[in-house]
Amino acid sequence: MKPTPSQRRRGPRAALLALVLCSLLVPLAFIFDRAPSGYVTTDERRRQEVFVPSFVHVEPSKGGGGGGAVDPVPVHGVIQEKKISNGSTGVLRQHEQTGRNSSGVSAKPKVPPVPRTEPPKAVNESTQRTSEVSNARKRRGAKADEVENAKACQLEFGSYCLWSTEHKVIMKDSVVKRLKDQLFVARSYYPSIAKLQGQEVLTQEMKQNIQDHERVLSASAVDADLPSFINKKIEQMDHTIARAKSCTVECHNVVRKLRQILDMTDDEAHFHMKQSAFLYNLGAQTLPKTHHCFSMRLTLEYFKSPSLDSDVSLARKFKTPNHRHYVILSKNVLAASVVINSTVISxxxxxxxxxxxxxDAQNFYGMKYWFARNSYKKAAIHVVNYEEMILEKLPKFSPRELYLSEEFRVFIRSTERPTEKTRMEYLSLFSHSHFxxxxxxxxxxxxxxxxxxVVIQGDLSFLWNLDMGDKVNGAVEFCGVRLGQVRSLLGKTNYDPKSCAWMSGVNVINLDKWRKHKVTENYLMLLKQQVKNNDEVSLRESAFSLSLLSFQHLIYPLDKKLTLSGLGYDYGIDPEVARSSASLHYNGNMKPWLELGIPDYKKYWRRFLTREDRFMDECNVNP
Structure with missing residues (x-):
């Protein structure tokens, strides 16, 4: 009997179905033949040529299966991450497979599992050390990034960045911040939504929510000022943004808008940084209101009191070369008092x-009254009106105003190694008045x-016995800055490019050698050449080059241990070094009598401050 056509077609179909079934069963059999999760067969370990350590068995908790983490284990110098899942089965990433079938039931192993053993103590110690080293490297990397960011900020904004880091305010107004974030996102989507047809209602809703957010933020800068209905506004904006995201928009338009907002935010942040740095510098260079009150009260009391002229014996001391004469340029009564008090006590x-x-003339009478009513262990104190002396004795072409020591931030780029980052140094030099x-x-x-x-902590009598030879100015050299590195600021005058800069603070001046070398005459000649405008900025800037060029080859290097500089800007000074230095120089913006001063260094200055004065109490002077 011949097969029907339908029977002839059924035969190939059965063969094809059997072939498909075999192709599915073979992989499944291969999978079922694998070892269960958490174990590695001996053959497989040899084949991979990678040593995989045995797992640590962790008993499940009695409460029913919370998972736990295990320290990473070093494998041939590589840290492999190991986790414990459900308290019983170990999983090693990149080296094992799950070994479960589609029904979720583990297949039986063909080969007995490798026995589980606890890792030896040496492995645990090695693991712990490796983990500690890894964490230490991460911390060092993060700290290095912070240092680099701080350096970059300090290069642009000066010591304000150091002060702002110490006085950083934690952001507490989270709701205001969320409102701003919502506003940024809504603004980025609005232009794209407005172009879509059929989305007029969503466009109007988004526009209204944006205006509401702007109105609230214009009146509220902190969470406490927000209206009571703000949570409802936040929910409405979230709903509107979700609807906007569900629409098909061109992504590059949204990205471009977000980038514009980011750029505007960066510009605004940079503007506020510049503004804050300006106000910081203004506060550092301006006499505080309490100190101004103190000076004015002293001046008033001077004219209300009887004559305070010095006796004849003290007047003779002022002109006798045999005594040890100190010269201080100051407009600050308390600062000058601390310098004298610390010098006398030491x-x-x-x-x-x-x-x-x-x-200057403004502070002359207040200074005179203060030092006449306060004694400093029989030391003679001579208050001089600098401006009056200038009008009487000095040529017309000279600065009439009293200038204190000038401080400069110097940025240095290496010409030999252009890849190195810019280095910044602080220099304190003589002003025009010193000459x-x-x-x-x-x-x-x-x-x-x-x-x-300056605060003096040691006896300076040895300075009077120095034999400086033919040198004029005994100063601490600062070879971090050489004249050749600042040639763009020195003009066309001849100089030795290898000469080091020097620092003011404590300087021994041989006045006879000064007059012999005609330092003042050379200074006036250089001043005529460099100062073309009569504005104060150009005059103060010229002090940098004039101080370095006028004393070229005339500096006698003093021991670097004599003066410790940087207490007005450097937070990293060792307290032990500060205590053992002969003198401390608070060069920088953070003067010890200001609120901006570095708290850890103020104590050295306060030790020599005159306390319990009624004028200080009345003016609330408490540096």
């Missing part, structure tokens, strides 16, 4: 010290010039 022969304070000291004190042969932001 001196072995305080009665042999004579202090000449050069000040007229030999003309003001014509009877003296040697003086020690002290800045008013």
């Amino acid at each position: 001196s072995k022969e305080p009665g042999n010290n004579v202090f000449h304070i050069l000040t 007229f000291i030999p003309e003001i004190f014509k009877d003296l042969k040697k003086v020690v010039v002290l800045d008013d932001d």
